[in-house]
Amino acid sequence: MSADRPRSRWLPIHAVAVFAFLYLPIAVLILYSFNRQGVGGFPPHHLTLDWYRILFADDAIWDSVLNSVEVAFAAMAIALAFGIPAALALDRAQFPGKALFRRLVLLPLILPGIITGLSLLMLFNLAGKRLSLLTIVLGHGTALISVATTEVFAGLQKLDRAQEEASLDLGATYWQTFWRITVPNLKLPIIGAALLIFTLSMDEIAVSFFLIGRENTLPLEIWARLRRGITPEINAISTIIFVFSLIAIVLWYRLRVRAEGGTEIGAELLETSEPHP
Amino acid sequence: MATFKDSLRTQTADSQGPANPHLLSIRNVAKSFGRNQVLRNVSLDVAEGEFLTILGESGSGKTTLLRIIAGFETANSGELWMGSERLDGQPPYRRRVNTVFQHYALFPHLTVEQNVAYGLRVAKRPEAETRQRVAEALAMVKMTAQASAKPSRISGGQQQRVALARALVNRPRLLLLDEPLSALDANLRRQMQVELKSLQREVGTAFVFVTHDQEEAMVMSDRIALLRSGELEQVATPREIYSRPATSYVAQFIGHTNLLKGEVQAGTVRCGAISWRTELPDGPALFSLRPEHIRPVQGASSPGAVRVRGHLLHQAFQGSTELIRVAADGGMVLTMRVASGSSLADHLEIEFSAADAVAVRESPERI
Numbered sequence: 244m245s246a247d248r249p250r251s252r253w254l255p256i257h258a259v260a261v262f263a264f265l266y267l268p269i270a271v272l273i274l275y276s277f278n279r280q281g282v283g284g285f286p287p288h289h290l291t292l293d294w295y296r297i298l299f300a301d302d303a304i305w306d307s308v309l310n311s312v313e314v315a316f317a318a319m320a321i322a323l324a325f326g327i328p329a330a331l332a333l334d335r336a337q338f339p340g341k342a343l344f345r346r347l348v349l350l351p352l353i354l355p356g357i358i359t360g361l362s363l364l365m366l367f368n369l370a371g372k373r374l375s376l377l378t379i380v381l382g383h384g385t386a387l388i389s390v391a392t393t394e395v396f397a398g399l400q401k402l403d404r405a406q407e408e409a410s411l412d413l414g415a416t417y418w419q420t421f422w423r424i425t426v427p428n429l430k431l432p433i434i435g436a437a438l439l440i441f442t443l444s445m446d447e448i449a450v451s452f453f454l455i456g457r458e459n460t461l462p463l464e465i466w467a468r469l470r471r472g473i474t475p476e477i478n479a480i481s482t483i484i485f486v487f488s489l490i491a492i493v494l495w496y497r498l499r500v501r502a503e504g505g506t507e508i509g510a511e512l513l514e515t516s517e518p519h520p
Numbered sequence: 521m522a523t524f525k526d527s528l529r530t531q532t533a534d535s536q537g538p539a540n541p542h543l544l545s546i547r548n549v550a551k552s553f554g555r556n557q558v559l560r561n562v563s564l565d566v567a568e569g570e571f572l573t574i575l576g577e578s579g580s581g582k583t584t585l586l587r588i589i590a591g592f593e594t595a596n597s598g599e600l601w602m603g604s605e606r607l608d609g610q611p612p613y614r615r616r617v618n619t620v621f622q623h624y625a626l627f628p629h630l631t632v633e634q635n636v637a638y639g640l641r642v643a644k645r646p647e648a649e650t651r652q653r654v655a656e657a658l659a660m661v662k663m664t665a666q667a668s669a670k671p672s673r674i675s676g677g678q679q680q681r682v683a684l685a686r687a688l689v690n691r692p693r694l695l696l697l698d699e700p701l702s703a704l705d706a707n708l709r710r711q712m713q714v715e716l717k718s719l720q721r722e723v724g725t726a727f728v729f730v731t732h733d734q735e736e737a738m739v740m741s742d743r744i745a746l747l748r749s750g751e752l753e754q755v756a757t758p759r760e761i762y763s764r765p766a767t768s769y770v771a772q773f774i775g776h777t778n779l780l781k782g783e784v785q786a787g788t789v790r791c792g793a794i795s796w797r798t799e800l801p802d803g804p805a806l807f808s809l810r811p812e813h814i815r816p817v818q819g820a821s822s823p824g825a826v827r828v829r830g831h832l833l834h835q836a837f838q839g840s841t842e843l844i845r846v847a848a849d850g851g852m853v854l855t856m857r858v859a860s861g862s863s864l865a866d867h868l869e870i871e872f873s874a875a876d877a878v879a880v881r882e883s884p885e886r887i
Contacts, residue, residue, distance in 0.1 A: 405625035408592050411612040412619045413639035413690065423642075427629045 269485065276478035294475040304480060307464035314379050314460055315444040321384025322440050323433065326391020333392070334399040352389040356449025359386050364453040374456035382454045383444045390443065391436045398432025431499065438495055442488070543568045543726050544589070544607075544694055549598030551584055551750075558584045559595070559750040566694065566728060571720050573729045573737040575773075576747035582730045583622075585747070586696050589728065590619050602693065618687035619696040623703060624679045626671035632682050633658065633667040639690040657689040660719070677708050684716075688723060697729045701736065713739050734774050738762070746770055753883065763810075769883035771808035776843065778814070778854050780807040780877060789877075793850025796826045796874035806882050811843060813876035814856035817869040825871040830854070832866050846870055 279289035298304060329348050333341070351359060363382045364374075372378060402425070410420040448462045455463055461484075465477055544566040551559040558581045566572050576582040587593040589600065591612035600607035607615055618639070626635050636657055640650040658664045661681035666674050671682065680700055687695055701709045701716075717740045720727050731737055737744050738758045745755040746769075754766040765771035768779055782791035784800045791807070798805075817827060830848035841857050844864065848854050856870060 403623075403625060405621050405623065406627055408590075408612070409619070409621055409625040409627070409686075410638070410642075411592075412590055412617075413642060413686070414613045415638075415642040416611075416613055419642055423638075424627060430629075 272478050273482045273485065276475050276482045278475060294479040298476050298479045298483075301476065303459075304461075304464060304476075307459045307461045308480075310376055310458050311445055311461040314376060314383060315441045317380040318383035318387055318444040319437050319440045321380070322387040322391040323437060325384075325388045326436065327395050327433070329388065329392045330395035330399055333396055348392050349389050351386045352393070354386075356386075356447070357453075360450040360453030363450065367454070374454055376456065376458055376460075378454040378456065379451050379460065382450045383447060386450055387440045387443060390440055394432050394436035394439065395429060398429050402428050434498065435495070438491065442491075542566060543570075543602065544728075545599075545601040546585075546589070547599040547601065549585070549588060549595045549600070551581070551588060551593065551595050557750060559588075562598070562747075562750070562752055564745055564752065564755060566726055569724045569726055571717065571727045571729065571740060571742045573731060573741035573744045574747055575731060575734060575737040575744050577732055577773075579749075580732075580747045581750040582732075582747050583698060586619075586698050586728065586730050589694075590617055590696055591615050616693045617696060618690055618692035618694075619698065620680075620683045620687050620700045622698045622700065624671075624683040624700075626679055626682060626686070628671055631668050631670060632663060632674065635671065635682055636686045636689055638686065643690075653689050657685040660688070661685045676704055677712065680704065680712065684719070688725065692725065694726045694728060697727060699731055700729075701731070702733075709736075716740065738774070746773065748773075748883070764878060765808050765880055767881045767883040768806055768808065771878070771880050776811050776855060776857075778809040778811065779880075780809055780852070781805075782807060792852040793848065794826050794828045794852075796877070798874070798879075800879060806880050807877040808880045809854075809872060809877045811855045811857035812841075814854060814870050814872045816856075816858065816862070816864060817871050822871065822873070825873055826877075827869055827871040828852075828854075829867070829869050832864060832868065 274287055276294055277290045277292070278287035279291045279293060280287065332338070333345055333348070338344075360382065363378070363385075367374065367378050406424055406428070407420050410424045411417070415423060446462050447460075448466065451460050451463055459467065461480075465480070468474070468477060542565040546562060546564040546566075549559055549562045550557075562581075562585060564572075574582045574585060584593060588595050589607075591607075591610065595608060598608075602616065607617075627638065630638065633654060637650050637654045640653060645653075655664070658667055661684055663674075663678060663681050663685065666678060666682075671679055674682070680703075683700070697716075701712050704712060713736060729737075729740065741758055743755060743757055744761050746753045746761065748769055754761055754770045756764070756766075761770060762774055765774065765777075771777040771779065780791045782789040782805050784790075784798060784802050784805050786802065787797060787799065789796050789798045789800070789805060789807070828848045828850075830846040833845040833847050833853065835845075836843040837860065840860055842860050842862070844856050844858055846854050846856060846868070848870070854870065858864070
């Protein structure tokens with residue numbers, strides 16, 4: 244009892260310290276995007292929207308944003324197109340070398356970006372392929388297949404297989420069952436994987452660095468500018484990205500809560516069901 | 521409501537083929553998973569409109585047998601016939617068999633109504649017909665009010681009803697039910713037993729019902745098929761299986777019993793200190809004697825009764841009756857059932873009629 248007391252007094256302080264460590268830098272970043280004096284000087288004074296005006300007039304930044312969005316969507320499509328079938332194969336099919344396949348699919352997840360980037364660069368060189376946004380798309384897409392596979396595979400594992408049997412029992416063919424029962428139940432993991440891949444691709448630097456051609460992605464553009472000296476314009480674009488991420492997280496959360504009514508029963512069934520003899 | 525049930529009845533009556541009186545014939549079905557032999561040589565017939573229960577402990581293979589009928593498992597050998605149609609080898613979606621799953625397996629992303637309509641929509645029935653049949657099926661299971669609810673928003677008993685409606689709306693020739701009441705609490709379960717049985721009588725569809733609960737099997741079934749370690753021990757009506765158990769396993773599984781091991785010699789059974797006349801051939805014999813067929817002797821014994829002395833070991837109160845364990849002279853322990861509140865002396869004499877000792881086959885040891 245007495246041992247608990249000091250801990251409960253320190254807990255709030257500890258929590259505040261952790262959150263300060265996590266979010267204070269972001270708060271400072273946002274604050275200085277409104278500071279006329281630039282990134283130097285404390286406390287900031289002369290709050291202004293000038294840096295945002297400069298940012299919105301800066302075509303180079305917006306080109307790189309557009310490039311990043313294009314790359315992210317394309318990488319998402321590639322990763323899902325390969326990742327979903329891979330997850331299905333891992334969950335349902337029995338084939339020789341399955342354990343090896345599983346490890347190979349998941350390898351890019353733990354492989355350092357430098358290795359992935361370097362090896363892809365050598366591959367494209369060998370193939371005589373000019374570096375461009377396309378090579379970045381291929382790099383991100385292949386590296387992120389593992390993310391799509393793990394997310395969708397986790398969703399498949401949670402799926403109540405009796406539902407698919409019920410569908411077959413009610414006269415639906417395997418194909419109809421896949422589209423009417425399996426896919427709707429995988430909606431959340433697929434959307435989750437897509438969002439995750441999108442974000443990972445958006446701020447990817449290591450692989451992009453090796454594969455970049457003439458056109459920059461946003462992280463590389465920011466990095467290039469930082470080498471020339473930091474300006475609050477960077478703070479402004481970072482603030483906008485932060486706000487967008489926040490909106491995306493809130494949307495994702497609400498989608499999840501709304502779908503929860505549907506997933507509840509599946510989870511409950513999973514807990515109580517026993518394997519067939 | 522009536523139309524739905526009537527339509528079901530006509531359907532089953534029409535399809536009754538003269539060639540094969542059985543709706544479903546299971547012929548010598550065997551199944552193993554790896555080295556684990558789950559079913560061995562099971563043969564069983566299901567008649568039109570019958571309520572047949574496959575009863576067995578967990579691991580007896582009852583669920584596997586059901587899954588073979590539904591088409592989710594393939595038997596290693598044996599045949600499945602529905603009338604003159606060979607069933608095995610056909611995918612589940614071509615069999616005119618529907619299943620109520622143990623945990624119902626309702627589709628969580630569809631409403632109650634969409635769940636029930638699933639089979640008809642997949643079969644591309646006209647929308648007007650689908651709507652009408654779904655409405656009738658929901659009315660039949662009293663779920664009309666919850667038609668637009670998602671399955672997660674209704675209770676376990678209601679989910680069970682929806683699962684039933686979802687299966688029956690397709691007018692299957694045979695309905696399979698895989699321990700559908702096991703997830704319900706005791707009260708609701710008894711209520712659903714009665715509801716399910718009366719529903720089955722009304723629609724007239726044959727039900728094959730799987731359970732491990734012998735009481736449930738006795739209450740609901742026209743016939744019980746008792747499965748043990750993948751083999752059928754006995755297939756009979758509840759009355760018959762109780763009063764004329766074929767094997768010692770059946771006698772012990774269904775209700776309480778005393779198993780008496782005896783030796784027949786020249787028309788007389790000797791069993792410890794007691795003996796009685798029999799028509800069995802010479803040799804060892806095993807008898808099942810129900811506790812309610814043993815009674816304390818009061819005054820003169822009944823004619824033809826077998827009597828034995830003993831003393832009271834243990835009394836178990838069971839409501840209207842009590843189970844009394846008596847150590848009989850000669851080392852045998854017998855259990856008898858008496859009305860609650862019967863006054864019994866510590867040392868007493870008990871008796872039973874020789875006709876109530878039913879000769880049973882000894883069930884061989886099996887894993």
